[in-house]
Amino acid sequence: MTVQQHAREIHEQFSDQLDVTVEEIEERLDTLVNEYRIPVDEARRSVVSNYLDEAGMDRDELSGGSNEAVLVGDIDADEQWVDLRVSLVDLWEPRADSISQVGLLGDESGTIKFVAFETSDLPELEEGKSYALGNVVTDEYEGTYSVKLNRTTSITELDEEIEVGDDDVVVEGALVDIQSGSGLIKRCPEDGCTRVLQNGRCSEHGEGDGEFDLRIKGVLDDGNEVHEVIFNQEATEELTGVTLDEAKDMAMDALDTTVVAEEMAEGVLGRYYRVTGPTLGRYVLVNEAEQLGSTDAEATLIRARSM
Amino acid sequence: MSGNTVPTREVARRAFAREFNDAGYTFKESDDERAPVYALLPTGERANRVFVVGTLTETEDIGEDSEYWRGRIVDPTGTFFTYAGQYQPEAASALRDLEPPAYVAVVGKPRTYETDDGSVNVSVRPESITAVDAATRDRWVVEAAQRTLERVAAFDDESNEYARMAREEYDLSVDDYRQTALSALEGLDETDELDAGPGLDAPEQ
Numbered sequence: 001m002t003v004q005q006h007a008r009e010i011h012e013q014f015s016d017q018l019d020v021t022v023e024e025i026e027e028r029l030d031t032l033v034n035e036y037r038i039p040v041d042e043a044r045r046s047v048v049s050n051y052l053d054e055a056g057m058d059r060d061e062l063s064g065g066s067n068e069a070v071l072v073g074d075i076d077a078d079e080q081w082v083d084l085r086v087s088l089v090d091l092w093e094p095r096a097d098s099i100s101q102v103g104l105l106g107d108e109s110g111t112i113k114f115v116a117f118e119t120s121d122l123p124e125l126e127e128g129k130s131y132a133l134g135n136v137v138t139d140e141y142e143g144t145y146s147v148k149l150n151r152t153t154s155i156t157e158l159d160e161e162i163e164v165g166d167d168d169v170v171v172e173g174a175l176v177d178i179q180s181g182s183g184l185i186k187r188c189p190e191d192g193c194t195r196v197l198q199n200g201r202c203s204e205h206g207e208g209d210g211e212f213d214l215r216i217k218g219v220l221d222d223g224n225e226v227h228e229v230i231f232n233q234e235a236t237e238e239l240t241g242v243t244l245d246e247a248k249d250m251a252m253d254a255l256d257t258t259v260v261a262e263e264m265a266e267g268v269l270g271r272y273y274r275v276t277g278p279t280l281g282r283y284v285l286v287n288e289a290e291q292l293g294s295t296d297a298e299a300t301l302i303r304a305r306s307m
Numbered sequence: 308m309s310g311n312t313v314p315t316r317e318v319a320r321r322a323f324a325r326e327f328n329d330a331g332y333t334f335k336e337s338d339d340e341r342a343p344v345y346a347l348l349p350t351g352e353r354a355n356r357v358f359v360v361g362t363l364t365e366t367e368d369i370g371e372d373s374e375y376w377r378g379r380i381v382d383p384t385g386t387f388f389t390y391a392g393q394y395q396p397e398a399a400s401a402l403r404d405l406e407p408p409a410y411v412a413v414v415g416k417p418r419t420y421e422t423d424d425g426s427v428n429v430s431v432r433p434e435s436i437t438a439v440d441a442a443t444r445d446r447w448v449v450e451a452a453q454r455t456l457e458r459v460a461a462f463d464d465e466s467n468e469y470a471r472m473a474r475e476e477y478d479l480s481v482d483d484y485r486q487t488a489l490s491a492l493e494g495l496d497e498t499d500e501l502d503a504g505p506g507l508d509a510p511e512q
Contacts, residue, residue: 174358176319176414223321223454270412270437272446294445297492300452304489
């Protein structure tokens with residue numbers, strides 16, 4: 001983008017609030033970029049800040065002008081102003097009074113978390129409906145992206161239904177390890193806390209009785225790459241054939257919870273699996289798992305012969 | 308991804324017994340005492356961990372004061388030796404309980420020791436040993452062949468530092484390992500030794 005194009009965009013953003021011309025903006029930008037050798041993005045930021053002060057506005061209120069319409073799966077940078085066409089997949093319970101709505105938006109590329117704040121005073125979104133959202137801001141936390149709605153976000157309900165694709169990944173390999181914290185575990189019973197107790201203690205809420213749960217934290221390895229995968233209770237029961245109640249009985253008989261993971265390991269370690277599910281940080285959360293049997297050697301044979 | 312502070316887990320390499328037992332040269336990539344030790348596979352790859360599936364043909368407690376189990380695990384190309392003592396309690400008890408012959412999967416670390424005559428023996432120090440089925444064994448043979456062929460194919464790449472290292476440390480023909488992989492695959496079509504009937508031991512070399 002040229003300095004002039006930046007100037008036009010900034011002009012568009014402030015045209016309602018300030019009486020400035022494109023030329024004036026361009027001159028300011030030009031001074032910073034060509035005289036003071038400031039990178040154009042930084043120059044733009046500085047010029048925008050100036051006009052925000054003049055207009056007595058918050059950065060939040062800034063209209064994005066011509067935002068890029070993006071798919072949620074393509075969001076890969078912090079603090080970008082974007083437009084989305086999404087359906088509301090899921091609404092969650094807000095954890096703070098300042099949050100009016102929190103949940104999951106989706107389009108063909110997958111899903112992304114969104115947050116709307118009380119102060120933004122926006123109309124409520126409804127689960128299952130599709131919307132065009134103008135002017136939302138991207139946010140990043142530990143490599144995971146979300147979007148924030150704000151005072152200037154435009155919300156238009158769509159007649160068409162936006163289909164939501166899954167952002168599942170498929171990984172395959174031998175289950176080469178079952179990590180500690182697997183098998184029969186106890187979770188903190190405190191409302192909204194699901195931390196796993198270590199020696200009967202929650203790192204946040206201290207000593208507690210805890211609620212039993214099943215989980216396997218495993219490693220799938222195909223000889224080239226390793227993937228850490230987590231089986232939740234349902235997936236663990238399906239994988240191992242051991243139910244939560246049976247696991248509790250086993251632990252009761254042995255007066256020891258670790259027998260559960262040991263017993264499970266005997267049945268699943270060293271086997272090949274293909275698992276499908278969304279990623280969370282460095283983990284794949286297993287929705288489906290399939291054990292892999294023998295495979296066709298033909299292609300490898302041909303390769304071995306032709307080398 | 309940002310903030311990659313978790314040390315990456317070492318991949319479990321796939322190599323047939325024939326190649327694994329030739330991997331007598333070990334090295335570290337830093338001076339740190341806890342730096343991982345790698346065995347150098349002759350096809351040009353470092354291995355800090357391996358995954359092996361084969362037929363457990365023999366187990367023996369060779370310990371004097373305390374239990375020390377040795378297992379022989381046979382694949383289509385040769386025999387892996389694995390040793391488990393008090394520091395590998397799960398693997399040791401697996402070797403104690405398993406009745407050969409049985410298909411087993413082993414995850415473990417390559418270990419080398421020099422014998423009195425100066426040759427180097429390579430073995431697996433197991434992290435886990437579990438009984439598996441014939442289909443898992445067959446899948447491993449195909450996978451080990453694939454990975455072996457990938458390494459052979461990349462052996463002459465200029466950027467392949469482990470191939471360069473292998474050329475320096477070993478006087479071995481890489482094509483032998485391709486041949487080995489080929490015969491292992493061809494052998495898959497023949498009947499399975501365990502399915503053929505009880506008491507029929509897998510061939511050893």
